[in-house]
Amino acid sequence: MSAAPAWRRSVRRWAPHPVLLVMAGLAVLIALLPLGYLLLRAGEAGADRIAAELLTARVGRLAARSLALAAVVTVACSVLGVATAFLVTRTDLPARRVFAVLAALPLAVPTYIAAFAWMSSVDGFAGFWASALVLILCCYPYTFLPVAATLQRADPAQEDVARSLGHDPWRTFRSVTLPQLRPAIAGGALLVALYVLSDFGAVALLRTDTFTRAVFTAFELGFDRTGALVLSTVLVVLTTVLLAGESLTRRRGARYAAVGSGARRPPVPARLGRWRRPAALLLAGVSALALGVPALNLTRRLIAGVSRPGSAGEIAEAAANSLTVSAAGAALTMLLALPIGLLAARAPGPPARGIERLSYLTHALPGVVIGLSLVFFGVHVAYPLYQTRWLLTLAYAALFLPLAVAAVSAATAHAPPVLDDVARSLGRSPLSAFATVTVPLITPGIAAGAALVFLTCMKELPATLLLRPTGMDTLATELWTHTSVAAYAAAAPYAALLVALSAIPAWFLAARSGALGHEGDR
Amino acid sequence: MRQFRARSVVAVALCAAVLTGAAACGGDASEPNNQKILLYSGRNEALVKPLFEKFTEKTGIELEVRYGTTAQMAAQLAEEGDRTPAEVFLSQDAGGLGAVNKKGVLATLPAEVLSKVPEAYRAKDGNWVGVTARSRVLVYNPGLVKAEELPRSVFDLTAPRWKGKVAIAPTNGSFQAFVTGVRVQHGEEKAKEYFAALKANDVQIRENNIAIVEEVDAGKVPVGLVNHYYLGEIARERGTSPDKLNARLHFFAAGDSGAMVNVSGIGVLRRSADDPDVRRLLDYLLGSEAQTWFAANTYEYPLVGGAPAPAYVPPLADLKVPPIDLNDLETLEASIELIKSTGLTP
Numbered sequence A: 001m002s003a004a005p006a007w008r009r010s011v012r013r014w015a016p017h018p019v020l021l022v023m024a025g026l027a028v029l030i031a032l033l034p035l036g037y038l039l040l041r042a043g044e045a046g047a048d049r050i051a052a053e054l055l056t057a058r059v060g061r062l063a064a065r066s067l068a069l070a071a072v073v074t075v076a077c078s079v080l081g082v083a084t085a086f087l088v089t090r091t092d093l094p095a096r097r098v099f100a101v102l103a104a105l106p107l108a109v110p111t112y113i114a115a116f117a118w119m120s121s122v123d124g125f126a127g128f129w130a131s132a133l134v135l136i137l138c139c140y141p142y143t144f145l146p147v148a149a150t151l152q153r154a155d156p157a158q159e160d161v162a163r164s165l166g167h168d169p170w171r172t173f174r175s176v177t178l179p180q181l182r183p184a185i186a187g188g189a190l191l192v193a194l195y196v197l198s199d200f201g202a203v204a205l206l207r208t209d210t211f212t213r214a215v216f217t218a219f220e221l222g223f224d225r226t227g228a229l230v231l232s233t234v235l236v237v238l239t240t241v242l243l244a245g246e247s248l249t250r251r252r253g254a255r256y257a258a259v260g261s262g263a264r265r266p267p268v269p270a271r272l273g274r275w276r277r278p279a280a281l282l283l284a285g286v287s288a289l290a291l292g293v294p295a296l297n298l299t300r301r302l303i304a305g306v307s308r309p310g311s312a313g314e315i316a317e318a319a320a321n322s323l324t325v326s327a328a329g330a331a332l333t334m335l336l337a338l339p340i341g342l343l344a345a346r347a348p349g350p351p352a353r354g355i356e357r358l359s360y361l362t363h364a365l366p367g368v369v370i371g372l373s374l375v376f377f378g379v380h381v382a383y384p385l386y387q388t389r390w391l392l393t394l395a396y397a398a399l400f401l402p403l404a405v406a407a408v409s410a411a412t413a414h415a416p417p418v419l420d421d422v423a424r425s426l427g428r429s430p431l432s433a434f435a436t437v438t439v440p441l442i443t444p445g446i447a448a449g450a451a452l453v454f455l456t457c458m459k460e461l462p463a464t465l466l467l468r469p470t471g472m473d474t475l476a477t478e479l480w481t482h483t484s485v486a487a488y489a490a491a492a493p494y495a496a497l498l499v500a501l502s503a504i505p506a507w508f509l510a511a512r513s514g515a516l517g518h519e520g521d522r
Numbered sequence B: 001m002r003q004f005r006a007r008s009v010v011a012v013a014l015c016a017a018v019l020t021g022a023a024a025c026g027g028d029a030s031e032p033n034n035q036k037i038l039l040y041s042g043r044n045e046a047l048v049k050p051l052f053e054k055f056t057e058k059t060g061i062e063l064e065v066r067y068g069t070t071a072q073m074a075a076q077l078a079e080e081g082d083r084t085p086a087e088v089f090l091s092q093d094a095g096g097l098g099a100v101n102k103k104g105v106l107a108t109l110p111a112e113v114l115s116k117v118p119e120a121y122r123a124k125d126g127n128w129v130g131v132t133a134r135s136r137v138l139v140y141n142p143g144l145v146k147a148e149e150l151p152r153s154v155f156d157l158t159a160p161r162w163k164g165k166v167a168i169a170p171t172n173g174s175f176q177a178f179v180t181g182v183r184v185q186h187g188e189e190k191a192k193e194y195f196a197a198l199k200a201n202d203v204q205i206r207e208n209n210i211a212i213v214e215e216v217d218a219g220k221v222p223v224g225l226v227n228h229y230y231l232g233e234i235a236r237e238r239g240t241s242p243d244k245l246n247a248r249l250h251f252f253a254a255g256d257s258g259a260m261v262n263v264s265g266i267g268v269l270r271r272s273a274d275d276p277d278v279r280r281l282l283d284y285l286l287g288s289e290a291q292t293w294f295a296a297n298t299y300e301y302p303l304v305g306g307a308p309a310p311a312y313v314p315p316l317a318d319l320k321v322p323p324i325d326l327n328d329l330e331t332l333e334a335s336i337e338l339i340k341s342t343g344l345t346p
Helices: A003-014 A018-054 A057-090 A096-108 A111-121 A128-139 A141-153 A157-164 A169-198 A201-205 A211-220 A225-252 A273-304 A312-346 A350-360 A367-380 A389-413 A417-425 A430-459 A462-467 A475-483 A488-512 B002-022 B045-059 B070-083 B094-102 B154-158 B173-186 B188-200 B209-217 B230-237 B276-285 B288-297 B326-330 B333-341
Strands: B036-041 B062-067 B088-091 B128-140 B166-168 B223-227 B248-250 B261-268
Touching (some): A018 A312, A057 A141, A057 A225, A096 A273, A096 A430, A111 A273, A111 A488, A128 A141, A128 A169, A128 A273, A141 A169, A141 A488, A157 A169, A169 A225, A169 A389, A201 A211, A211 A225, A211 A367, A225 A350, A225 A367, A225 B070, A312 A430, A312 A475, A350 A389, A367 A462, A367 B070, A430 A475, A475 A488, A475 B045, B036 B070, B094 B128, B128 B173, B128 B209, B128 B288, B173 B333, B188 B333
Parallel strands (some): B166 B223
Antiparallel strands (some): B128 B223, B128 B261
């Protein structure tokens, strides 16, 4: 008797609002532009060429190495991210607010800067494990931030119950806390893995032959565009594998969140006792490796070199360009992500799920491929936009949509539809209920997503080089210009400014994670 | 309170988006004789921008320059096809010009322009011309290798005594040109054999030439195959002259493949073939002011008669260049297959 209504209810929930569905569909089309371009160009190459490029032992080797690197970095980032998040949100760690900001800051360090700093500081620093180390240090905020936010919001009552039933703290963590963290860890881990697949900066400098390096090399080697694009299709296949893997972990996770965000006792910080100092030292050590090594190296290069950057005016202009295109990129990306995220949270079901997953599909493609696909789109479809900031902004949206979608989904998950229903039952119109109840609840999460996208846009190089308006320099392009002629002292101020300006949104993200809040706790 | 802050971040981002759009409109540089040229540069901004500024100062012609790597620019030009806004392509090497020329987008240059440069350093079909030359050299650290032990031929580097001591940058355009050079001069079989032997001799792979010269200078690697001008670039960054560095340059014996010379060069997109502004740029770059400037500032060889070579290298005329045709560098596929098959690149 109860089966039929349940079935009907789930259909009603799956059937999303048509306007929302159309908007989400349009948004995901933008993320899929590069895929269309890849298929077009790969199709032109012909079956023989595709087979010759892909069916080789080399492709298998590269794919295996890329996946191995992604696996190592993802596992390490998950462990490091969860440990750091737990220490800064749930313990009496000294200076935990400082550590929370420090743990978000590596997001501001581009992998090419970190890799360069490491290789010029440590003799013979190269290869698989060197790349893994640099990528771990640059990427662990992707897991730290969502996990810290979840830990901060989760109701500690469940843990109290576990403790009262005789579980020791470790067992409580494993059996009660960790399952609640699973979606946050899986989401962060997915972003880390996709990032590692697409990274070129670290693997190129540290000489690790991954798939993305092979794609870039194909461009460099005899300007072999077709070969490079055919190779890139494999990255889409690898992404599909990762997405499937992440979906598996999600299906096993259930909903744990308490309804609403109020009426919850702040967690009592666990006492670290004699582990307080070693734990603080450990976090300080990680930050020293992730932030200190690049900072020291920049300073050393600045002192040693005699080249100087352009005038203060030029630096300011590059900084202003970086800020405006990144802000525009973040705004457009969030705008496109909103319908997808809302759909996923409000009408969870196969259509919403499909659209959300599709937005991740091209996330592992290297920036140069996304850049070229937008060049194609600009030249053939949107010529008036070609080499304007508009198309560059669109490229950022195509590149970073998943970061925004993840943030919006997470934010809307904390604004259960039932709250909307209550408002409407009290006489509000659907729009008014959404605006006054849901929007205030999800805005902070959306702002956090925007900050994350903004940061990532600031660092982006290959697509920016292809799509920027002629004559427009950003901090990232200036950095590239100077480092490629060994003018490190000239490059240093751009690098420093890039990191310093990115530190502001990184600080905001740390604040959002909740690790900075609750002054009254202690 | 926090929600308020969050909302203002979103608002600021949206405002920025609108402002960005408003600022995005610009003029079209590609009309002929409008005192403007749109140039795609595969050469680095830090290297050539000062020269472009001199040109604008002298002629009043404004240069809008799009900077990138030569490979990226070539890919972008190929993707843009006939709709490219570019008028001129300045390339880091002959291979990049050849690749773009193959797409049929370059115009034939006037005979007066072509004739300024020796025949060896321009396109057979007259669609591009060299601007400066760079020689392949062996950079070495005298603390690790004595001058009298240096190899006469690049082929000697496969000997056991060089095992693990030679650095190369196989993804670099100049290295690929070198591979083509070996193929053209000695045939496929010997080329394949040679690069396989190099790989088997534990050759050290680096991402680019700068990394090689720095490591040789620091004594981390004894020798490396690079272009001659990197020593000058690094010396300049350290505020010194090339002869004060530890690293030294060694030129291979006459006619050896290791001594080949490549060019940076320029091509004009078809639609701007008759643009007088573009013609003035070509004449300027191949004139004595620019040629002298290149030798003094980028440490390259001038190609047009009269301008002196950089101080720390022998003059171009004294180099015993192997008989390798730069026009053959556009047939890179076979070289790339060779590089890949020997496992020198991913």
